[in-house]
Amino acid sequence: MLCLPVVLALLILVGCGEKDPVRNLSRDLERYPEYSLMVDDTRIEGSLFPDYALLFQVLTASGRREAGRDSILYEERKTDWYPVSEDIFYRYENYVGMVIASKSMDGQRTGANQAHPAGYQYVGNSHYGSWGGGGFWQFYGQYAMMSHMMGGWRVGRGDYQDYRRTRERGSPYYGPVKGGRPTFGARGTVTEKTRPQFYQRKQNRRQAFSGQAKNRMGRATSGWGRGSSRTGK
Numbered sequence: 001m002l003c004l005p006v007v008l009a010l011l012i013l014v015g016c017g018e019k020d021p022v023r024n025l026s027r028d029l030e031r032y033p034e035y036s037l038m039v040d041d042t043r044i045e046g047s048l049f050p051d052y053a054l055l056f057q058v059l060t061a062s063g064r065r066e067a068g069r070d071s072i073l074y075e076e077r078k079t080d081w082y083p084v085s086e087d088i089f090y091r092y093e094n095y096v097g098m099v100i101a102s103k104s105m106d107g108q109r110t111g112a113n114q115a116h117p118a119g120y121q122y123v124g125n126s127h128y129g130s131w132g133g134g135g136f137w138q139f140y141g142q143y144a145m146m147s148h149m150m151g152g153w154r155v156g157r158g159d160y161q162d163y164r165r166t167r168e169r170g171s172p173y174y175g176p177v178k179g180g181r182p183t184f185g186a187r188g189t190v191t192e193k194t195r196p197q198f199y200q201r202k203q204n205r206r207q208a209f210s211g212q213a214k215n216r217m218g219r220a221t222s223g224w225g226r227g228s229s230r231t232g233k
Contacts, residue, residue, distance in 0.1 A: 052089035
């Protein structure tokens with residue numbers, strides 16, 4: 001039998017062993033003058049003792065000189081799957097398709113507490129685009145990839161102001177809410193279109209959990225009813 005000090009030591013070691021890949025990736029990306037780290041997908045394998053994993057997407061920008069002119073090179077890639085604990089998995093799952101860590105050319109940084117839709121940090125900056133007809137943001141041609149990252153979503157002025165206010169409060173921003181659903185994130189309408197497999201898996205898990213909860217409530221209610229009947233006799 002383990003004594004209390006040994007048990008506490010083991011618990012501390014387990015806690016210290018929990019690795020957050022977002023912290024490690026952000027630290028590695030600091031060498032770039034600009035970057036965005038996004039949650040690209042999630043995975044759960046097994047049922048009794050499930051294994052959790054996260055996949056990330058990285059967008060980096062670095063300066064280079066071409067034909068005697070300074071320019072910026074953007075590179076987009078996906079990481080390997082990162083095995084994570086259950087706690088870390090659910091810490092980031094709701095941010096699928098969103099930026100959870102970033103640094104801009106002016107040195108401003110954001111973390112998961114300010115998670116936001118990909119590309120939003122470039123809106124409002126005249127270097128990347130301008131406000132066009134109808135009050136929607138339009139990226140310049142060389143930054144068309146930003147629109148692709150947004151899944152075709154067009155950012156309006158009101159939407160952008162909401163994003164800025166939410167970011168200043170240090171809170172995540174999931175885009176406009178319509179019909180009780182956000183635009184981005186695990187439950188987002190854009191996510192449903194751009195990541196249908198993830199969205200379906202998420203829905204299946206939610207339905208399965210809801211069914212299990214109903215079954216447990218049904219058994220509890222049935223047991224309570226039988227007990228009440230016996231007591232009343």
